[in-house]
Amino acid sequence: MTKAEVVNRMAEQAGISKKAAATALNALVGAIHESLKKKEGKIRIADLGTFRVLKRKARNGVNPQTREKIKIAAAKVPRFAPSKSLRDLVRKAK
Known part of the structure; x- marks a missing residue:
């Protein structure tokens, strides 16, 4: 599954736009990166x-x-x- 497919699935299941789903996924990935840098x-x-x-x-x-x-x-x-x-x-x- 690609990032775009994950965004599409998140948008469908959460009932939000693809842009909002992409923003949420990017925020999650960013939080993981920041946490691992510590x-x-x-x-x-x-x-x-x-x-x-x-x-x-x-x-x-x-x-x-x-x-x-x-x-x-x-x-x-x-x-x-x-x-x-x-x-x-x-x-x-x-």
Whole structure:
């Protein structure tokens, strides 16, 4: 599903204009971005899941083209953990 399809579905289900739905979706995405920028960034949305930032340690890797060993620097990465209700919903989907 694309962003445009999400906006269309939101507009239909909420009975609002597509412009209002797009504004609401952009506000949600912006709030998630702002929350994750913070030092202990984390945002939990009931029935959806939790967005958070994890610290990945530095590690050794291999360049697959040259087989040369390389060092991969430590990094902060965004992660999403689905809620139990979302996991159950997906498992039961046919």
